[in-house]
Amino acid sequence: MTATPGARPVRRYDPQRADRIVDAALDVIAEHGVPNTTHRLIAAAADVPLGSLTYHFTTLEELRARAFTRHAERMAAAYEAHFRTVRSADDVVEAVTDLVHGDAGADPHDWAIAYELYLAALRDPALRTVTGSWMRRSRRVLERFVDPTTARGVDALVEGLVMHKILSTDPVSREQTREIVARAVRPATPPGTGV
DSSP states (O other), X not given: OOOOTTOOOOOOOOTTHHHHHHHHHHHHHHHHOGGGOOHHHHHHHHTSOHHHHHHXXXXXXXXXXXXXXXXXXXXXXXXXXXTTTXXXXXXXXXXXXXXXXXXXXXXXXXXXXXXXXXXXXXXXXXXXXXXXXXXXXXXXXXXXXXXXXXXXXHHHHHHHHHHHHXXXXXXXXXXXXXHHHHHHHSOOOOTTSOO
C-alpha cells in the first residue's frame, strides 16, 4: 500500500511492545552483561524503533529493574511449582536435591541473568528490593516444611550448590548433595541423647 503524499504515517498497533522490550532486555543482559546493555542493543533485539524504549521506560535503569523483576518472578514461580507435591521432610530433601541437579529449573540463560542481577544489586541498592522479594518467596515455600531459620539456610544452600555445580570443574555429586541437604533439613539431635 502506497502512502498518500503529505499523509501522516500509520502507527502500528502493538499492545505487547513494552513486554517485548522487557524480554529483549533480559536476552541482552544474558548475552552481554549489565555493563554492556544499551538502548540500541535492546531495541534491535526487540525489533522496535529506538524511541520506543524511552517512550515506555524513562531510563535504562527503570527498564533494567523491570526486566530483573520479571526474571525474579518467573524463577520464584518455577521454584514454588517445584515444591507443590512436597509433603514431608524426606520429600524436601529429594525436592531440593532435584532442584540443585536440575539447575533449579533454570537454564544457563536464566542463571546468567540471575548472576547479573546479583552483581547489579550489589552495586545498586534499589535492586535489592527485587532480590529481597525473590528470597522471601523462596523461604516462604520452604517454611511450609521447616522452621524459618532452617528455611533461610536451605534457601542459601540451594543458591550456593547450584552456583558450585554450574561454575565448578569438579561439581558435587547427587549423593553428596542429598547428604548435605539432609543434614541441613534434619532436626538437630538434642544434646545428651547419645544418638
